[in-house]
Amino acid sequence: MTFDRRKFLQVSGAAAGAVAAAGLTGCATAGAGSASPKIVVVGAGFGGSTFSRYIKAWYPKAQVTLIEPNAEFISCPTSNEVLAGHATMADLTRSYGNIKKIVDAFVPDYVTAINTKAQTVTTKGGKTFAYDRLVLAGGVELLFGAVKGYDAEAQKTVKHAWKASADQTLALRKQLEAMPDGGVFAMSVPKAPYRCPPGPYERACMVGSYFKKAKPKSKIIILDGNEDIASKKGLFVAAWTKHFGYGTDNSMIEFRGNNAPRALDVKNMVVGTEFDDVKADVINLVPPMRAAEICGMAGVRNGNNGNWCAVNITTFESSDVPNVHILGDSALTNFPKSGSVANNTGKMCAYAMAQIFSGQPVDAAPVVTNTCYSGTGMGTAFHVATVFRWDAEKKAMVPPKGANGVSKEESELEYAYMMSWKENVLNDTLAL
Amino acid sequence: MEKKILAIGLLVAGTLGAVASVQADPRARFMAANCAYCHGTDGKSSGAIPSLAGMEVKYFVDQMKAFKDGSRPATVMQKHANGYTDAEYLAMAKFFNAIK
Secondary structure, three states: OOOOHHHHHHHHHHHHHHHHHHHHHHHHOOOOOOOOOEEEEEOOOHHHHHHHHHHHHHOOOOEEEEEOOOOOEEOOOOOHHHHHOOOOHHHHEEOOHHHHHHOOEEEOOOEEEEEOOOOEEEEOOOOEEEOOEEEEOOOEEEOHHHOEOOOOOHHHOOEOOOOOOHHHHHHHHHHHHHOOOOOEEEEEEOOOOOOOOOHHHHHHHHHHHHHHHHOOOOEEEEEEOOOOOOOOHHHHHHHHHHHHOOOOOOOOEEEEOOOOOOEEEOOOOEEEOOOOEEEOOEEEOOOOEEEOHHHHHOOOOOEOOOOEEEEOOOOOEEOOOOOEEEOHHHEEOOOOOOHHHHHHHHHHHHHHHHHHHOOOOOOOOOEEEEEEEEEOOOOOEEEEEEEEEEEOOOOEEEOOOOOEEEOOOOEHHHHHHHHHHHHHHHHHHHOO | OHHHHHHHHHHHHHHOOOOOOOOOOHHHHHHHHOOHHHHOHHHOOOOOOOOOOOOOHHHHHHHHHHHHHOOOOOOOHHHHHHOOOHHHHHHHHHHHHOOO
């Protein structure tokens, strides 16, 4: 839940601008009064799909075109379970069937150009769609160029598995299966902000649970671009200590902070940081990331050195470009980049837009939540949960006293809750 | 033929996109929707997390108060209870109660 001062100022600045703009939004911008406002949504992940079904429920006259190149939805949350051997790709995969029926048009294509003056979106297939409101929910763009040698050829061997797919998640699982006992698994964590803050540390647990059972002499080396464990630190240290000997000479997990990968030598399977050259049998390299490519096309990657998209926190409209809304991981906010946040901010945007279309004021003091579970791989899990409310004095979304915190300890009960959360969030996102 | 199409249309509308059209103030509706990632759309849950749909208003409000003051032990719910006002508990309780 930490974020640096510059980011805080940007977020609060954007939000303050947003409040000033909110008064105008109801009458001055596109959509209000229009019988059937045209909305183009790019990306049918947790943010885009959720937005689409809720705007159709809350403002049925909206004409929604949803553009998504993937044939099926594959969940990143709980995908580390595949690395542990506790789940299959089928457990992560869901149909777009119901979302396709809810929206007015589902376009299976890539977006290649966005013109925010003409208010049009063009796809690879050569179709152009006009919009009154554009919703960009493209997740993250991985910056392979930040690591020397992590080129297209190297990516055939070294996987990030940070966007779940058979080519990534399952391929990494197969590499772990093929690794000899006593081998080294080197995995990296990008410098924050990145998608799914606790995900890398959960990954170490999941791979650890597999090694413990199948190849107990093996090692996991975490090369972290952050100084220290960036999320749920106490809980992960406790889990690593309890299950994987962390803190002893015989620890399966070794943590190296301030060790962002700088170079990759796939031929010799060596990953280099500022301090170390680490030779490994399996390398899992998660590069730094920024807001999705489509945000670049729309010129809305305006925050945090041009990496993320500053938004009006009540509507998720770009702080710079009118009628363009950015959801989920791409947005620059003080919310964690989690599936739960993408799901709920999709609804927050739908709520604001339905108010605008109805000629009603946008809620100037919204409340929104995050709940994020991590598994230990050992049948237990733990959480972080936060309620964010608009604080007029601080001009920011701030948790009230006691409304932000983590589990006391890992538990089997929370593992059951995590799996229930997974079903419910996928059902809610995809109208299943 | 026309009748058949209409019937299918109703069937589809009844089985999906089924975010409830409960008469509720949009803010209450949005706050209740915040709960869906854990408690299911409209509070209809799959798995270990309890459903909220149809829950008695007083029971819902009393549980939220008990989570807040710690008299009911919780994993995530104390944090969530601390994030809302008593008036908001009631607004959400009425929303979930109205869902059949």
